Amino acid sequence: MYVSSRSRLASIATSWTLIQRAHAGEDTRASNARFGIIDQYGGAAWKYLLGVARDETLAEDLFQEFVLRILRGDLCRVTPQKGRFRDYIKSVLINLVRDHYRQHERLAVSLGEERTAAAPTCDEPADAFDSSWREALLRDTWQELKRCHPALFAVLHLHVDRVDEPASAKARRLGETLGQTFTANRFRVTLHRAREKFSAILQDKVAATLEDPSEACLRHELKHLRLLRYCRRADSPAP
Template sequence: MDRDDPTRIRDIATRWSLIRKAHAGDDTSATSARHALVDRYCGAAWRYLLAVTGNEQIAEELFQELALRMLRGDLRHADSSKGRFRDYLKTVLVNLVRDHYRKRPDGESSQALSDALASKDVSAAIDGEGEFVDCWRDELLQKTWTALDESSATLAAVLRAHVENEELTAAEKGRIVQGMLDSPFTANRYRVMLHRARDKFAKLLIDEVAATLDSPTEEELRQELRTLRLLKYCQPKT
């Protein structure tokens, strides 16, 4: 990755450090860290639960249970030496779904849930890696867009104009950005700012992914980006 600085990557506060802080006690700092965990992972968790259940009511019920467990400190058993946090979180979510499908005492609902669990689509979604990876990837991209918005409204507008209107010329995209920002935007300025926007997005995305790992090497980070199909966003455009 030509855009990343190994020293900067080592200095990123990892989600594992947040997890350890969240389970270091019951003081205000730990409580705040637990709330931060919920905020950090709610998007990916919700996407996954809705995808595998196909039911907003069930997904909401399971999501609330996950949030309760996080705030209660039940993720204290997560161990960075045993792998990536996303793998641990997926295991927690899979167990939530399976428990929900198996423990409903009411006959008709229990049968309906059993039938759903036995269905090919639901079983494949639960057992397979792809569904969760897609949800995790989508959430990382969303968080990167949010970070870009917060970092520079101009760069965010330029990049959005590009990805949403790839067929247009630089001059036409410049006019779109001009309308969004109410500021003059020539074709040349658009080209320069697009390069900067891509570079900033790549750095923010690398930061987001690096923060989900525990002190990753450059190769470990590259492999995670490759697994999540995000590496293309972090390579220079010709």
């Protein structure tokens, strides 16, 4: 059971809106949209490239090429009909790594050197980029909760950090941190609100990456990314 609402989901500007704006011309608005795409997907892209390349210098070179392609407007042919933008980004990254190793191998052959090591399998495990993307969404959700709702962040973070402690002990710790008096009951009520807010922020972030941010599509994406458990009723297990 979600805490999101259809009216809120319907008002979300999706990543496809940003992508269309990014390729609508060469003005400042388009440039800002391209940087917006990098901000949204850059963290997951970097972690994926680092994990696949297993070399920070190589990963940095590949990431710079990824950024260059976006700023150059190379993604202008991408449309919602071709699938999720996340999957397109993943295919771009896989091809970047494969192209690098193919070029490296051809250079070695032309120089008469021994055959270089084959490129790592970019899609093993198959959900490598999805896992990076999942972690980025959770990280951004925590950051937004902290920025916009610091008291709720403090409650939820304390609960996750000390999940085995009783509510009375956590209430005492929270009171010392915030300089307020917290009873166990007040802690429980505030934790309930914090879970709801965390869930709402996370759902908004995921919905914004979908061409169709409907309840059905959102649920499917949350399930695919293994985020569904963070978006159930507020009395379900915490993040």
